[in-house]
Amino acid sequence: GNSVTQMEGPVTLSEEAFLTINCTYTATGYPSLFWYVQYPGEGLQLLLKATKADDKGSNKGFEATYRKETTSFHLEKGSVQVSDSAVYFCALTSNTGNQFYFGTGTSLTVIP
Amino acid sequence: EAGVTQFPSHSVIEKGQTVTLRCDPISGHDNLYWYRRVMGKEIKFLLHFVKESKQDESGMPNNRFLAERTGGTYSTLKVQPAELEDSGVYFCASSQETVSTYEQYFGPGTRLTVT
Numbered sequence: 001g002n003s004v005t006q007m008e009g010p011v012t013l014s015e016e017a018f019l020t021i022n023c024t025y026t027a028t029g030y031p032s033l034f035w036y037v038q039y040p041g042e043g044l045q046l047l048l049k050a051t052k053a054d055d056k057g058s059n060k061g062f063e064a065t066y067r068k069e070t071t072s073f074h075l076e077k078g079s080v081q082v083s084d085s086a087v088y089f090c091a092l093t094s095n096t097g098n099q100f101y102f103g104t105g106t107s108l109t110v111i112p
Numbered sequence: 113e114a115g116v117t118q119f120p121s122h123s124v125i126e127k128g129q130t131v132t133l134r135c136d137p138i139s140g141h142d143n144l145y146w147y148r149r150v151m152g153k154e155i156k157f158l159l160h161f162v163k164e165s166k167q168d169e170s171g172m173p174n175n176r177f178l179a180e181r182t183g184g185t186y187s188t189l190k191v192q193p194a195e196l197e198d199s200g201v202y203f204c205a206s207s208q209e210t211v212s213t214y215e216q217y218f219g220p221g222t223r224l225t226v227t
Binding site for chain 2: 004034036041042043044045046049089091098099100101102103104105
């Protein structure tokens with residue numbers, strides 16, 4: 001079946017620190033992989049995606065590489081800002097694309 | 113372009129009562145999805161509409177949940193009667209396509225608290 005395992009939170013970092021949020025997946029076929037972000041009081045927003053192996057998704061300084069050999073899609077940012085404080089969800093869609101499979105979410109707080 | 117909207121943003125009801133959640137997708141999006149996040153756990157799929165038809169309702173937890181999408185525009189999700197374990201955040205999403213590479217656009221969610 002399809003599932004996503006995501007790093008447990010909460011995570012607290014100082015401004016300008018390096019961020020890694022681990023995400024691994026199990027999927028049948030060739031999934032597409034996504035990171036969604038939920039800022040306080042808002043809905044889920046697409047942060048980045050990758051649709052095939054070795055693709056790198058990037059946006060707003062965040063990056064994640066689709067690693068088929070390790071079934072991973074870890075989220076990274078070199079220097080976090082206070083405004084990055086949010087909950088981050090790793091997700092996949094199967095070949096049929098009818099539904100998303102999400103991880104449990106990782107809450108990130110960045111302190112000045 | 114307006115995004116996905118959901119109403120209400122927060123609902124507090126007593127066990128045994130009925131609640132109806134509403135979702136308005138992005139105009140022109142035939143695909144509409146409902147998801148739920150129970151406290152601290154993953155966001156789980158409930159069902160998928162294509163226009164007014166239920167394409168996949170495999171995630172609906174039981175027959176106390178009824179989803180409709182009359183006319184293929186907005187959708188409602190009714191919980192009757194509500195139980196304590198129904199508490200959580202209910203998200204609605206819409207998309208133009210069902211191809212796996214396409215993103216779904218999510219609403220802000222409705223936080224349901226059953227006491």
